[in-house]
Every structure is written in structure tokens, then in C-alpha cells.
Amino acid sequence: MAIQTIERTAKQIVLIVQEYSQFAWRALMNLFRPPIYWTDFLTQSDIIGFGSLPIVILSGFFTGGVLALQSSATLSEFGATAVTGQFVSLTMIRELGAVLTGIMVSGRNASSMASELGSMVVTEQIDAMRALGVDPMRKLVTPRVYATIIMLLFLTIVADAFGIMGGAAVTVVLNHQNGTQYFNNAYEHLAYPDIVQGLVKPLFFGYIIASIGCFYGMRTTGGTEGVGRSTISAVVNSSVLIIFIDFLITHILLSLFSS
């Protein structure tokens, strides 16, 4: 009995992975065949990009501030508080800017995509769209995927910038250090590989957030309760996958740049 349960669960997991892979691939490839819904792409870019700006600015700023507080406490033991700028900028640009923004946008937008599309499924709006001769994948999913990929790139840059400013604010106001030294140190130690690392990640994270949010939304069953389940699955799975993919990309890029 236990073996049958394990077998059934394993088959279900494989089936979900297969369905997700086909779904995500189709969502991506739809951009290369008409019709392409540019208006929906712009609308989603506004919702995802501009709408997420406040949370990204706030989380970026305070994360930078916390990094500066924590690092200066440790660095002061070695008399190296002058490198706080380098520490904050490298950590934000290489890692935290992309990951934090990804998780913030996942919480905000993967959930909204799953619940919006899920509600449309349970109220037969998706079936109505198909009956009217419109492909919901092209109309609803593909614009969301590309809008999230592109907007997450810019949101990550904003988070990086505000993170460095948050670190500067703490360094100058609380730690009473020189601001010019902070920014000079932050800038001088940045290299192209650091920036490439920071800008490649949001492209993958954006794809994960939108494809998972839409995937769980479109396969919603079970009425309003099902919408709730889809929303939870979308946020949890996209957040975990972001961290896992972050690990893989970091490992690959570090090996690539070090060689």
C-alpha cells in the first residue's frame, strides 16, 4: 500500500513537471508567432513593474541599511569599516538585489496571476475566451511572462541602487563615516562579472515567477477553495525555485568567470 502511494505520488510529480515544462515552453515560444498582444504586454508591464516599485524600493533600501549595520559591526573588529561600501554594493548587486526583488515580486505577482487566472477558470471565463476563438495562452500567459522578465530586470537595478543608498544612509548617519569614501569604495571594486551576475538572474527569476503563477492559475479546480490552493502553490513553488535557480546560476557563473 505504501509503495503504491509512493509510486502514485512520484508519477503525479513527474506529470506536473512535464505539464509545467510544456506550458512554460509554449508561453515563451508564443512570442515568435502571431497574434502577439502588445497592449496586454504593456498593461502587465505597468501592473508588474510600476506596481511593484514601492515594495522593491523599500525592501532594497532597508536591506542595504541592514547590510551596512551588520558588516560595519564585524569589519570594525578588523579596523576595516572603510570597505563597507564594497561589501554592501557587491552583496546587493551580485546576490540580494535580484533574489529579494524576485521573492518580493513573486509574493505580489505570482499570487495575483494565480488567483486572477484561477478565478477566470472557475467562472468559465477561460472557456468563454477559448469559445470566442482567442487562445488564453497567447492573450493571458505570454504577455505576463515577458512583462515579468523585462520588468524584473529593471526592478532589480532599482533595488540595487536603493540598497546601496540604504547602506550609504546607515554609514553616514548612524556610523558617522565618510559618504564619498563609501561610494568610491562601492564603485571601485565593482567588476563586469558582478554586474552580469546581477542582471542575468532576474531574467530567469521573472520567467519562473510568471510561468509558475500562470501555470497554477490555469490548472485551478475546485471553486474558490481551489483558487486559494493555486495561489499558495504558486507563491511557495516560485519562491523556492528562485532560491534553487539562484544557487545554480551563481555556481555556473562563478565557475565561468573564475576560469
Place this chain on the structure above:
Amino acid sequence: MSQATVSMPELPPPEGGPVVALRNVAVGFDGPPVIENVSFSVAPAETRILLGPAGVGKSVLLKLILGLLRPLEGSVELFGEDISQMPEEKLFSLRARAGMVFQEGALFDSLTVRDNVAYQLIQEGVHDEEIDARVRDALRFVGLEETFNLFPSSLSGGMRRRVAIARALINQPELILYDSPTGGLDPVTSNTIIELIVKQRDVRATPSLLVTHRLQDAFTLCTHRFSSEQGRMVPLPEGQINHNTTFLMLDEGHLIFDGSLHELVHSDNPFVREFLE
């Protein structure tokens, strides 16, 4: 009940092959089939009424006809093409030739009535002026011209169904599928909806399949016609029925009746008798 031929000048005589044909169709969802060995067709200018208790798979059959669901067995023909194995991408152009009214209307919440009704036209890139004119025509047909700029959330259940009918009719479909269009509505509103269906049948002669579990609606469709002169639905003379309106009955996933009103009311099938009584 006696039968007599009704003179209906607006209705062209049925010609050509069936608009819809299901042959030995079975449908299932992760379990035993919910529909088995179902075969029937809808001829041009024909209105078929699919009767049956709730939960026997009537709505499933409608979705099957538009390719929204796939059969486990058998074949489904729409406009002469077998769609049972047709890829989703090829189905969109066929679906666009049909109109479907969903059980609860299935209007898009985030769009106004105008954009809901014009949805297909907007996707086709029709000019705004033409869209506005055609939407107003469609809304006038269902008697809801004043709702043009409203959102679906501000409409009553009956109004939502009528907007859904306007959306299904705007592109002059070659087939209309009505999924319980009067379900959950009061008798007056139900009668308004049935009048619209009769109007569409008699004025435009569009073939249709109507799912319902309300016998009263089904009989009204058979015993009434739309009078263009009076602008409303009127009863046919005593003893006359509309011969282009026929019945199907589904029970426990099987088609147990396919025939005219006369055959229905004289059927010996115990379930049909029980349903009618």
C-alpha cells in the same frame, strides 16, 4: 398532442450536412466515463433541446462540441470537420464561427459590457466606430442598450445572461450553444431569455443546441414563434408546433431519447415519462 406543419417564411429549408455530429462519443475525467456511446446531430436551421436532470453531463456535451473538452472515444464533427483530435491552435478559427452562452454568462469581470460583447471584434481588429455600432445593435436585440458602459458586476443575473447572448450573437454565428440560459432565474426573466432564443431561431434561422432541465422553457420554444410585426413572441395556433425544434434527453451519461415533441410526450421510456410528469 397533434402535429401540424407551421408556415415559417423566415426559415430556410435545412440543406447540406449536419452542423454538428457526435458519433459514439464517450467522455471521462480520471475515472469511469461520465458520458458513453452518445450520437446525435444538429442540422442547419435546426434547434435541438437537450433535456436531463442536473449533473448528467449536458454541459459536458456542449463543451465537447466546441472542442473545449476531448472525447475518450468516438468522433465530434463541427461544421463538417472532425475536431476530436484537432490541435487546439486549429480549433480557434472553427470556434469563432460558433457562439456559446455559458451557464452563468461567463462575462469578463474586468471589461465593460461594450468590451465583453465586442470581445471577438476587438481581437479581429475591427474599427472602433463599427464595433460601437454593432455592439449597440446586439444590445438592442437583447433589450439592454443602456448597459453599454456598465461593468458586469453592476448587472443582475438575468441581464448578465442577456449580455452573454449578445456576445454570442454579435458575429452572426453559424451555430449557437446555450448552456442552461434560464437556470436560476425568475419566470419573467426566463421568459425574456426564451423569447430572445425564439427570436434568434425564427429571424436568423441559426442552428442551435439548448441545454435545459426546465420543461416549460422547452415546450415554449416548440409552441411559440417570434412575430416580427408585433415585435414579440406569440403562441402558434392551437395544435401547431415548430418542426425544426426537436428533443434529446440524457440520463446517467446515456442518450435515452432523440426525437420530436410528439415522440417525446408519447414516449414509453420510464425515465422520460417520469421526467415529463
